Amino acid sequence: MPVASRTQVGIVGAGPAGLLLSHLLALAGVDSVVVENRSRAYCEARQRAGLLEAGTVELLRSVGLGERLDAEGLEHDGIYLQFLGERHHLDFRALTGGRWVTVYAQTEIVKDLIAARLAAGGAIEFSCTDVAVSDVTSDQPLLSYVDSSGVAHEVTCDVIAGCDGFHGVCRPLIPGLTISERNYPYAWLGILANAAPSTDELIYSRHADGFALYSMRSPEVSRLYLQVAPDEPLDQWPDERIWAELQKRFATGGAWSVSEGEITDKSVTAMRSFVAAPMRHGRLFLAGDAAHIVPPTGAKGLNLALSDVVLLANALRALFKDGSWELADAYSGTCLQRVWRCTHFSWWMTSMLHVAPDADAFESQLMLSQLGYVTSSRAAAQSLAENYTGYQPVRFEL
Ligand code: FAD
Numbered sequence: 001m002p003v004a005s006r007t008q009v010g011i012v013g014a015g016p017a018g019l020l021l022s023h024l025l026a027l028a029g030v031d032s033v034v035v036e037n038r039s040r041a042y043c044e045a046r047q048r049a050g051l052l053e054a055g056t057v058e059l060l061r062s063v064g065l066g067e068r069l070d071a072e073g074l075e076h077d078g079i080y081l082q083f084l085g086e087r088h089h090l091d092f093r094a095l096t097g098g099r100w101v102t103v104y105a106q107t108e109i110v111k112d113l114i115a116a117r118l119a120a121g122g123a124i125e126f127s128c129t130d131v132a133v134s135d136v137t138s139d140q141p142l143l144s145y146v147d148s149s150g151v152a153h154e155v156t157c158d159v160i161a162g163c164d165g166f167h168g169v170c171r172p173l174i175p176g177l178t179i180s181e182r183n184y185p186y187a188w189l190g191i192l193a194n195a196a197p198s199t200d201e202l203i204y205s206r207h208a209d210g211f212a213l214y215s216m217r218s219p220e221v222s223r224l225y226l227q228v229a230p231d232e233p234l235d236q237w238p239d240e241r242i243w244a245e246l247q248k249r250f251a252t253g254g255a256w257s258v259s260e261g262e263i264t265d266k267s268v269t270a271m272r273s274f275v276a277a278p279m280r281h282g283r284l285f286l287a288g289d290a291a292h293i294v295p296p297t298g299a300k301g302l303n304l305a306l307s308d309v310v311l312l313a314n315a316l317r318a319l320f321k322d323g324s325w326e327l328a329d330a331y332s333g334t335c336l337q338r339v340w341r342c343t344h345f346s347w348w349m350t351s352m353l354h355v356a357p358d359a360d361a362f363e364s365q366l367m368l369s370q371l372g373y374v375t376s377s378r379a380a381a382q383s384l385a386e387n388y389t390g391y392q393p394v395r396f397e398l
């Protein structure tokens with residue numbers, strides 16, 4: 001017989017979305033259990049996003065998660081856009097009246113969230129198998145799983161939050177989903193290197209041979225990406241080839257160069273846009289990558305996942321504290337407005353900066369013209385800056 005228990009919110013997935021939801025619910029006095037199929041070490045080491053919108057930073061600070069973020073995060077006032085061998089600076093603080101972005105890796109947010117939940121006595125079950133959700137249209141949906149020591153559990157919940165990423169088990173439980181999707185004809189090869197960044201802010205570079213992005217993790221560690229073919233085998237990219245390609249795509253004709261060092265991580269990520277609607281069925285609510293994916297060029301995926309969670313936490317607080325379904329009923333529609341804004345921005349940044357394999361001279365000239373426009377018109381730069389630093393940030397209501 002499975003061990004039976006109950007909680008208010010059963011959360012599937014201990015990524016940034018599931019963990020933050022559990023944290024916010026605890027602040028609102030709502031119980032939850034997080035069930036994750038990977039180990040804690042795996043979740044804490046998974047290399048992914050690195051850039052936080054100003055609103056995400058303010059949110060994390062306001063809920064007691066700002067200490068290490070403030071000590072170790074790198075605040076950036078803007079970015080560089082490079083094309084035709086010239087680098088142009090966009091000053092977000094000046095363009096937006098004070099907004100910025102902060103480099104702080106997703107791995108660090110996940111570590112901070114796990115530490116905060118465990119210190120507060122929160123329940124996170126890592127390394128589970130057979131995770132399943134049922135009865136989502138009843139008043140008491142069920143979350144079942146087998147824990148890391150092989151014991152089966154059944155948790156009766158009031159609500160289930162599907163925060164289990166793109167390949168999770170929750171999205172398929174929503175009947176009649178409308179899927180809107182675009183696959184891009186390129187991928188990103190990402191590296192982490194022990195090399196002090198030779199730039200003060202991120203560089204997004206469009207080069208005739210493809211896009212490149214210069215990011216960082218700390219004053220000693222660089223994070224760099226190269227546009228490659230979607231099915232690019234990693235063994236075609238020995239370290240020397242990666243550095244040579246990066247030097248070429250970031251060159252501006254002067255003495256400046258990308259600083260090189262030992263490569264400690266190397267991976268290829270496919271690029272896709274994906275939106276599933278609605279994000280709710282009965283008492284099952286989806287948040288983050290479980291419902292939508294954006295290509296990484298606009299640095300939106302993580303920020304979008306955390307915005308969903310704030311809206312969901314507000315809705316569940318109102319449900320459990322005031323007995324009101326109003327925000328829960330509005331949840332999917334409210335999220336999807338933001339999701340589509342970010343989907344457009346990410347698609348636009350991606351199209352403008354990458355070189356599609358089938359692009360002709362006409363398309364390339366359009367993209368170069370657009371880059372020329374955002375680096376010469378204040379109005380165009382303001383629009384980019386407003387979206388990049390976070391349009392209409394959400395607030396957690398305690
Ligand atoms: P996830 O982080 O995917 O978390 C979902 C969790 O659910 C995981 O821990 C998973 O193990 C768990 N899970 C899955 N299935 C089950 C199950 N059946 N039972 C229990 N648990 C389950 N965004 C950017 O902004 N910039 C980037 O550079 C960037 N790079 C990325 C690179 C990669 C390879 C990927 C996949 C994503 C990247 N993203 C990037 C997107 C960003 O990392 C995501 O938007 C973010 O992780 C979303 O958080 P999440 O919690 O919704 O999902």
Ligand code: DHB
Nearest residue numbers: 049050051215296297299
């Ligand atoms: C990073 C990733 C992005 O997709 C991006 O647009 C900016 C920064 C990063 O990993 O640092």
